[in-house]
Amino acid sequence: MKRSGTADLPLHGGRVPAWLAARMTELGGAITESIVLDYGPAEFLIRLSDPFWFQAFGSVMGMDWHSSGITTSVMGALKRSLNTRFNDLGLFVCGGRGRHSTRTPEELRSLSLNTGLDGDSLARTSRLTARVDNNAIKDGFQLYLHSFVVTRTGDWAVIQQGMNSDNRTARRYHWHSASVRDFVSDPHTAIVGRSQGTILNLADSRATRAREAILSVSREPVDRSLQEARKLVMPAHHDVRAENIDLKRLGAVLAVAHEQELRDFVSLLLVEGLGPRTLQSLALIAEVVHGAPSRFSDPARFSFAHGGKDGHPFPVPLKTYDESLGILxxxxxxxxxxxxxxxxxxxxxDRLTRQVEQDREPLADFTEALAHERTISASHGGRTVFDDQRAKSPSNRKAQLDLFSD
Structure with a gap:
């Protein structure tokens, strides 16, 4: 069954700093390996094809929780971490942003020489997915990123993103080989982006007559309708607010991490003497690995694992990040x-956190939780991109804030 959805992804400027990019590569690879070990590489493609899970995945890795940059940074981290381990994990990432996107067919053919996959067929699929989203769907977005993830058995997922420079928004498109039956009739797993009103989508099953007129081909109408779209509305505001988060779910994570009895029990399972802040991160990582699709309706919650590079909801706690990654x-x-x-x-x-949520229904005090994180930030190595920029040019603070804000 296909999933589809929409989300508002504000365009953000700037680059991911090296200190975060390296950690994202490590954590992205470790989370992927955990999923593959428990559920197989095909399941990882299913996760990638879910826009809600994808956004949560990027958030738990310390990226801006709602911006378009999650797509570029997550796929870049996966390409660096997975391709060198193809023999172990069976996943390979081709393409990327800008000029790297045009090299996808070449990379797929090169991979096929060593794997026996049909490189020409995969290259054709890559071109078709890009052409459908760039040409058949007239929604005002121009593709600038195309990533193609393939398994050793030939299953694939495509994550690509377009930009609308007029209103500074992005639209992310998700494809999955298990869902595609016809490249010109409802092929997408999901299309993610702000609603722009009526658009021309010649890949929509309801556009059959338009395609017939354009192609001058007589066909029977496609006898199926679209599923109701899942809507992920990513707000324009940069800060994380209480209304962006399921406070009951966050409350369960905080209870497991900070209540002595629960914390002691989990510490025995993982590492004796495990600190509450690291346990909080691990609980959210565990949910990304093992959680059901319904658990990712509030991806902003996962920013409470490792914060965000821009300081929202709080600076990235490097000591906690490294300890969580080391345990995993x-x-x-x-x-x-x-x-x-x-x-x-x-x-x-993960099961314990869900059980606490169900039995005790704890409700997080968002203001208190956020204040606590910011209070302890320095002691946990909290760092943002602005710290790097202040060190270079303290007098340029306003320009730096403008660069990373919409």
Whole structure:
């Protein structure tokens, strides 16, 4: 069953700093490996094809929780982390932003030489998905990013994004090979972007007659209708607010992380003496790995794992980030030699959090939680892109804020 949805993705300027990009590469690879070990590479493609999960994935990695930059940074991190491990994980990322997008067919053919995949067929698929979204759908967005993820069995997912420079918004398009039956009739897993009113979409099943007129071909109308679209409305405001988050779900995470009895129980599962701040991050990582699709309706909540590079909802806590990543990496290393005890603990952590949410219905005090994070930020190595820029040019603060704000 296909998923479809819309979301407002404001365009943001700037670059991901090296200190965050390196960590995103590590954490993105570790989360992907966890999913592959438990559910297989095909399941990872399903996750990528869900715009809600994708946004949560980027948020838990420390990127801006709602901006268009999540797409570029997440796919770049995955390309760096997965391609060198294709033999282990069975996933390969081609393409990227700008000039890298045009190299996708060449990269797919090169991959096919070593894998036996049909490189010509995959290259044709790459071109078709790009042409449909850039040419058949007249919605005012010009593609500038095209990423093609393929497994060793030939299953694939495409994540591509277009820009509307007039209103400074982006639209992300999701494709999944398991969902595509006809490239010119409802092929998308999802189209993500702000509603712009009536658009021309010649890939919509309801555009059959328009395609017939254009192609001068007699066809029977497609006998199916669109599913009601899932709507992910990403607001223009840069800060994270209480209305962006399911406070009951966040409350369960905070309870597991900060209440002594629950924290002691989870510490025994993972690492004795585990601190509450790291446990909070691990609980949200565990949900990204093991959570059901319905759990990602509020992707802003996952920014409470590692904050955001722009300081929203709080600076990236580097010490916590590194400790969480270290625990996950050690668990994966042990699992590769047959000891799945620690990795299985992440499943139990996810189940415990959901059980607390169901039984106790805790409601997070958003203002208090946010104030606490900002109070402890310095002690956890909190850092933002503005810290880097202040060190270079303290007098240019206003220009820096304008660069990263809409």
């Amino acid at each position: 990496r050690r668990s994966l290393t042990a699992a590769r030699v047959g000891d799945t005890t620690k990795l299985d603990a992440f499943k139990r952590l």
